[in-house]
Structures are given as structure tokens and as C-alpha cells.
């Protein structure tokens with residue numbers, strides 16, 4: 001017995017000393033999780049013949065049909081919140097261009113946040129316009145779409161969901177592991193994969209079929225009032241283009257953080273809250289001006305209920321604060337833009353051409 005035991009040990013030790021290259025008795029590792037995904041064909045919008053700039057899709061999270069479908073399911077699933085009552089869509093509803101129609105959305109147990117929900121469309125272009133330097137949220141505290149998902153999940157006033165528990169919860173819901181397996185090749189659900197799937201869905205939320213887009217493609221005409229509004233928007237007269245993009249920027253924002261003169265002393269420090277720098281106090285993310293008819297109320301605190309109020313603010317109510325932008329400041333001597341009633345209406349009529357009814361009713365974006 002003892003002899004055989006020693007012999008066995010010897011054989012084992014000889015085997016284990018062997019260089020695998022010498023002779024290869026080891027069965028090549030076949031990926032147990034070999035899986036096939038369907039690449040998603042992202043159709044880029046056009047203005048005339050000019051194709052919108054290509055998105056930068058992270059190499060480790062390519063868009064796939066399976067990943068996007070899973071992301072959509074998670075986006076609408078209330079089980080992603082601590083007491084299974086709130087989903088992302090509770091505050092980002094498709095009919096409101098993925099924003100909310102209240103100044104402050106109610107999170108878990110009716111808790112109210114202190115900022116207005118932001119619409120979700122074309123958000124992935126931030127990384128194209130500001131490569132490596134783009135941010136998310138009104139105050140810029142997140143730097144990637146993937147990473148951003150953690151914000152609302154863990155926020156006690158939003159979804160108040162312990163992340164470790166969420167992973168356990170999702171793994172225990174029978175329908176989920178097979179869907180993760182199809183999308184990512186692993187049925188062991190992790191937080192990283194939850195973030196990846198939701199981010200994929202968010203990247204597909206593209207708004208590009210407003211009346212203005214169709215005008216840019218030569219499909220429809222704008223009327224005289226809308227054209228005059230465009231002219232005001234794009235020139236020093238109303239000066240919107242400095243921040244909200246010009247008529248050659250289909251996104252209608254530059255994605256930068258600015259102080260548009262809402263308060264002389266900002267109550268919410270915005271970007272300054274996050275960076276701690278005095279020069280950032282009162283700076284907020286410049287929102288896109290697409291889909292405004294669906295996203296009221298306006299501004300980071302939802303203080304304006306109508307576009308008329310917003311235009312009157314730029315026209316006569318902008319405030320001088322320590323960080324108020326130069327573009328706003330330059331109109332102070334006139335008390336603001338000082339537009340006529342007709343010009344104000346023209347500007348609003350132009351802004352309404354940026355409403356994308358096809359986007360807000362697109363069945364692909366709904367559960």
C-alpha cells in the first residue's frame with residue numbers, strides 16, 4: 001500500500017513538473033459561456049446629407065440587441081428600488097421625453113428630491129462634443145453613462161436600493177439570469193452588468209425627427225415666424241446659440257456647465273457642489289432645447305412652468321452673480337434681451353419646431 005502511495009506521489013510530482021509546452025495533455029479550455037450576441041445596427045440621423053457625428057461606444061460595452069432589450073426591461077422594472085415601487089421610468093417617462101412633469105419627482109415612499117428630473121435623449125453625444133471631459137447630472141458628479149446608473153439606485157430619496165441586495169434580488173428572479181446570459185454570456189448577475197445593460201438602452205434614445213430635423217433634411221418648410229425665431233436664436237440678438245448650440249449642432253446644447261443668471265446668489269451650488277471651487281458655484285449643465293413641449297417645468301429646480309416664463313426670464317430677469325456668464329452679462333445694460341412681443345413669440349415658435357413627437361411615441365422605447 002505504502003509503496004503504491006509513494007509511487008503515485010512520484011508520478012503526480014513528475015506530471016506537475018512538466019512544462020505544458022512539452023506535451024500538452026491538457027484539454028484546451030472551451031469557453032463554457034460561449035454565446036452569440038446580435039450587434040445592434042445604430043442608424044445615425046442625417047441633416048441633409050451630413051451624418052451626425054459618430055458616438056463613442058465603450059469597447060467593453062458594445063451595443064447589442066440582447067443588451068438593449070435587457071436594459072429597457074431593467075429601466076422599466078420597479079423591482080430595482082428598495083421597496084419595489086419606483087423604476088427609472090417613474091421619473092424618466094417616455095411621454096415626457098424621459099423627464100418628469102413635476103418640479104421635483106417623488107422617489108421611494110414619496111420622498112422629494114431637490115432637482116428637476118433631466119430628459120434622456122442624445123446624452124451619449126456629450127462624450128463626442130467634450131471628449132474625456134463630459135459629465136452627467138445638473139452638477140456634473142458622474143462621468144459616464146454606465147457609472148451614472150449607480151446614482152439613482154443608491155439615492156435614499158430616489159430608489160434607495162442597497163446594491164448588494166439588488167444583485168441578490170435580480171439573481172433570484174427566474175426571468176433575469178437567462179436574459180443576462182443572452183446579453184453578456186453569464187447568468188451570474190453583477191452590478192456591472194446591470195449598469196452596462198441600462199447604459200446600452202440609454203444610448204439608443206436618439207431624438208432626431210423634429211420639424212426642425214425635417215427642415216434640415218429638406219422635407220418641410222418653416223414658416224416666417226419660426227424662421228425669424230431661428231434667426232434670433234442664432235445671432236447676438238437673442239444669443240441662445242452661445243450655449244445651446246447653433247443651427248449646425250443638432251443637439252441644441254454644448255453640454256457645458258454655465259451660470260445663465262437665474263440667481264445672484266445661487267441657493268444650489270450646482271457644479272460647485274461637486275468640485276468645491278468658487279468659480280463653479282451656480283453652474284449647471286446646459287440642457288438641450290429639444291422636446292421642450294414635453295419636459296416642463298424648466299431649469300434645475302423646475303422654477304418655470306412655461307416657455308413664456310423662460311423667455312421672459314432671459315428677456316428681463318437675468319441676475320448678476322459672481323459666476324454669471326459673460327453672454328448673459330452683456331445684455332444687462334438693456335435689462336436683458338429686450339425683445340419685442342413678436343420676437344419673443346417667434347423665438348418660442350422656433351423652439352417648438354424642436355419637439356420630436358416621433359421620439360416621445362416611439363414604441364421601441366416603451367416596455
Ligand code: HEC
Pocket residue numbers: 075086087088089090091092105106107108113115116117118119120123135136137138139148149152153157158159198285
Ligand atoms: C426619483 C426620481 C428618479 C429616478 C427613480 C431616477 N432618476 Fe435619473 N434623474 C433624476 C433627477 C432629479 C436627475 C437630476 C439629478 C441631479 O442633477 O442631481 C436625474 C438625472 C439622470 C441622468 C443625467 C442626465 C444628464 O443629461 O446628465 C441620467 C442619465 C439618469 N437620471 C438616468 C436614470 C436611470 C438609468 C435611472 C434608473 C436606474 C434613474 N435615472 C432613476 C430623477 C430620477
Ligand code: HEC
Pocket residue numbers: 233238239240241242243244257258259260262284285286287288289292295297298299300301310314325327328347
Ligand atoms: C450662458 C449660457 C446660456 C445662454 C446664453 C442661454 N442659456 Fe438657456 N440655459 C443655460 C443653462 C446653464 C441652463 C440650465 C440652468 C439651470 O437650470 O440652472 C439653461 C436652461 C434653459 C432652458 C430650460 C430647459 C430645461 O430643460 O429645463 C431653456 C428653455 C433655455 N435655457 C432656453 C434658452 C434660450 C431660448 C436662450 C436664448 C434666449 C438661452 N437659453 C440662452 C445656458 C444658457
